Amino acid sequence: MRTDRKDKRRSEIESAALEVMRQRGYEGASMLNIAKAAKASNETLYRWYGDKQRLFLEIVKSNAAEAEAALDKALAAELPPEDILEHMCKQMLHLLLGERAVALNRAAASDASGQLGGAIAKGGRDRVFPKIVQLMGALREAGKINPPSDEQAAQWFLQLLIGDLQLRRIIGTLPQPTRTQIADHVDLTLTAFYRLCGPDQTGV
Amino acid sequence: MRTDRKDKRRSEIESAALEVMRQRGYEGASMLNIAKAAKASNETLYRWYGDKQRLFLEIVKSNAAEAEAALDKALAAELPPEDILEHMCKQMLHLLLGERAVALNRAAASDASGQLGGAIAKGGRDRVFPKIVQLMGALREAGKINPPSDEQAAQWFLQLLIGDLQLRRIIGTLPQPTRTQIADHVDLTLTAFYRLCGPDQTGV
DNA sequence: GTAAAGGCGTATAGATGTGTACGATTTTGA
DNA sequence: TCAAAATCGTACACATCTATACGCCTTTAC
Numbered sequence: 001m002r003t004d005r006k007d008k009r010r011s012e013i014e015s016a017a018l019e020v021m022r023q024r025g026y027e028g029a030s031m032l033n034i035a036k037a038a039k040a041s042n043e044t045l046y047r048w049y050g051d052k053q054r055l056f057l058e059i060v061k062s063n064a065a066e067a068e069a070a071l072d073k074a075l076a077a078e079l080p081p082e083d084i085l086e087h088m089c090k091q092m093l094h095l096l097l098g099e100r101a102v103a104l105n106r107a108a109a110s111d112a113s114g115q116l117g118g119a120i121a122k123g124g125r126d127r128v129f130p131k132i133v134q135l136m137g138a139l140r141e142a143g144k145i146n147p148p149s150d151e152q153a154a155q156w157f158l159q160l161l162i163g164d165l166q167l168r169r170i171i172g173t174l175p176q177p178t179r180t181q182i183a184d185h186v187d188l189t190l191t192a193f194y195r196l197c198g199p200d201q202t203g204v
Numbered sequence: 205m206r207t208d209r210k211d212k213r214r215s216e217i218e219s220a221a222l223e224v225m226r227q228r229g230y231e232g233a234s235m236l237n238i239a240k241a242a243k244a245s246n247e248t249l250y251r252w253y254g255d256k257q258r259l260f261l262e263i264v265k266s267n268a269a270e271a272e273a274a275l276d277k278a279l280a281a282e283l284p285p286e287d288i289l290e291h292m293c294k295q296m297l298h299l300l301l302g303e304r305a306v307a308l309n310r311a312a313a314s315d316a317s318g319q320l321g322g323a324i325a326k327g328g329r330d331r332v333f334p335k336i337v338q339l340m341g342a343l344r345e346a347g348k349i350n351p352p353s354d355e356q357a358a359q360w361f362l363q364l365l366i367g368d369l370q371l372r373r374i375i376g377t378l379p380q381p382t383r384t385q386i387a388d389h390v391d392l393t394l395t396a397f398y399r400l401c402g403p404d405q406t407g408v
Numbered sequence: 409g410t411a412a413a414g415g416c417g418t419a420t421a422g423a424t425g426t427g428t429a430c431g432a433t434t435t436t437g438a
Numbered sequence: 439t440c441a442a443a444a445t446c447g448t449a450c451a452c453a454t455c456t457a458t459a460c461g462c463c464t465t466t467a468c
Contacts, residue, residue, distance in 0.1 A: 005465095009415095025316030027231050030455055041416045046457060108375040109313035112229030117375030125368075125377075156364070156396055163363030164329075167371045171312040171321030173329075192360055196400045209435090213445095234425055245446045250427060 013038045013045070014059045021103050026110035031055075056107050057119055063104060064123025067095050075131060081138040088135070089161055089186040092128075096162060097177055102169045109170065129154060146199040153197050160196070161189045217242045217249070218263045225307050230314035235259075260311050261323055267308060268327025271299050279335060285342040292339070293365055293390040296332075300366060301381055306373045313374065333358060349401040357401050364400070365393045 016038035021029040031052055035042040049055035074087050095101055108116035136150040136157070147153035165185075168174035177185070220242035225233040235256055239246040253259035278291050299305055312320035340354040340361070351357035369389075372378035381389070 023316065026314055028316060031457085032455065035416095039416085041418090042456090043417090043458075044415055047414090051456085105371070105375060106313045109310045110230055111376075112227070112232060114376035117377050120375055121372070121377040125372075152392075155367075159363050159367030160360070162368055163359075164366055164370065166368065167309070167374070168325070168329075170371070170374075171309060171324055172315075172318035173321050173325040188356075192400060196396060235427085236425065239446095243446085245448090246426090247428075247430095247447095248445060251444090255426085 009040075010048070010058075011062075013040055013048075014055075014062065016040075017055060017059060018100060018103050021107060022099060026107045029107075053111065053113070053115060056104070056111075056116055060104055060108075060116060060119045061123060063100055064120070064127070067101075067124070068127055070095070071128060071131065075135065081135060081142050082144050085135060085139065086186065086190060088132075089189060090182055092161065093165075093177070093182045093185065096166050097169050097174075097182075099176065102166075102176075105166070105170050129158070132157060143199055145194065145197040147197040156196055157189075157193050160192050161186075213244075214252070214262075215266075217244055217252075218259075218266065220244075221259060221263060222304060222307050225311060226303060230311045233311075257315065257317070257319060260308070260315075260320055264308055264312075264320060264323045265327060267304055268324070268331070271305075271328070272331055274299070275332060275335065279339065285339060285346050286348050289339060289343065290390060290394060292336075293393060294386055296365065297369075297381070297386045297389065300370050301373050301378075301386075303380065306370075306380075309370065309374050333362075336361060347403055349398065350403040351401040360400055361393075361397050364396050365390075 013034070017029060017034045020033050020037045024033065029052070031042050031045050034040075034055070035045050045055065049058060070091060071088065074091055075084060077084055077087070079087075104116070104120060108120050111117065132154040133150045136145065136147065136153040139145045140147065140150060140153075145153060147156075165174065165177075169176070217238070221233060221238045224237050224241045228237065233256070235246050235249050238244075238259070239249050249259065253262060274295060275292065278295055279288060281288055281291070283291075308320070308324060312324050315321065336358040337354045340349065340351065340357040343349045344351065344354060344357075349357060351360075369378065369381075373380070
């Protein structure tokens with residue numbers, strides 16, 4: 001199989017895995033079910049991935065790579081930092097509350113070994129947080145915020161942005177938000193964030 | 205079996221179920237494994253609960269009842285509302301980041317039907333949120349905060365308090381916090397919260 | 409063009425889970 | 439005390455999953 005065809009096949013299989021997982025949960029996403037859904041042989045799945053855990057590990061990794069690229073693109077834009085922040089808010093909410101991330105987090109919650117969770121953290125929060133700290137530094141230097149520290153600002157920002165939304169998505173009590181809902185939530189978040197970290201704070 | 209013995213047995217079985225779930229995940233927590241751990245017969249488990257999902261539904265319900273009672277007790281204390289708030293912070297963090305709640309949320313994340321998640325929300329957030337709104341009202345009347353609305357204050361409060369801590373616990377990348385860590389986080393949360401909603405806000 | 413490699417579909421052995429059944433033992437209730 | 443009910447331990451039929459194997463067919467490499 002040529003490299004590009006093989007890459008395409010891998011991504012098809014991984015999409016199928018996520019789709020089965022979405023419909024039947026991590027438990028129901030057996031290698032057999034995934035193979036059927038992808039019209040692949042389970043022998044191929046075992047040859048390529050070894051076992052179910054490593055299959056999902058691969059998915060986590062490629063998902064993290066995509067997400068990081070999207071964020072980097074937003075961060076590299078030639079815009080004032082407050083516009084970048086707003087843009088990043090929307091992107092992160094779409095990413096974190098979308099079907100893929102939700103499915104992967106569910107898989108991680110189902111995985112008693114903690115390997116999937118570790119991979120998600122390593123490819124996700126651990127990579128993203130420093131970038132947000134940097135962005136906070138840029139905002140501070142632009143006089144937009146005046147937080148106790150950039151790290152503290154980043155932490156508050158993330159808490160206000162995500163809060164328990166992701167968890168509620170994962171346990172299935174919150175539907176995927178529409179673009180409008182995301183925009184509204186971003187407005188609220190930014191209002192609160194600038195109120196909390198704005199430069200016009202008394203007693204800082 | 206006398207009622208009190210039966211209640212005790214039920215709670216033993218439910219504890220065993222959570223312990224097996226903690227060690228082997230929702231997938232590994234089969235009725236057989238739970239029965240072995242509880243030294244019960246699987247016939248008894250099926251007679252009492254019907255199936256695995258309903259077993260965990262029962263656990264969710266009894267856990268929610270306990271949690272609500274604890275919160276009510278804190279809320280009913282004869283203290284100024286800001287002391288009640290601080291007390292409630294600690295209690296909620298202990299509750300939400302403790303082994304029981306984490307295990308149940310993992311189970312809900314593994315449950316494709318969404319029933320467990322629904323039960324958790326119904327017994328948890330849906331009940332707790334109005335109480336926090338009420339507490340926010342008391343804080344506002346006491347002149348401690350001046351938020352856009354009590355609901356908004358409650359939402360910001362919850363976001364600042366919990367943020368992504370619960371999710372990180374659930375995917376296994378955050379250990380159970382110590383009492384000291386919880387106290388520190390409560391301090392930070394309250395600082396941020398009063399900064400965000402305090403009465404000395406400009407431009408409210 | 410042809411041989412090698414690899415995927416597909418199916419088959420398989422072994423392990424495990426679900427839900428039920430049944431005798432032996434214990435507990436309950438009168 | 440004694441009969442009824444319930445639990446325990448074990449067994450069972452049935453289904454499913456894991457991981458591997460093999461023949462068939464397509465794709466790749468030379």
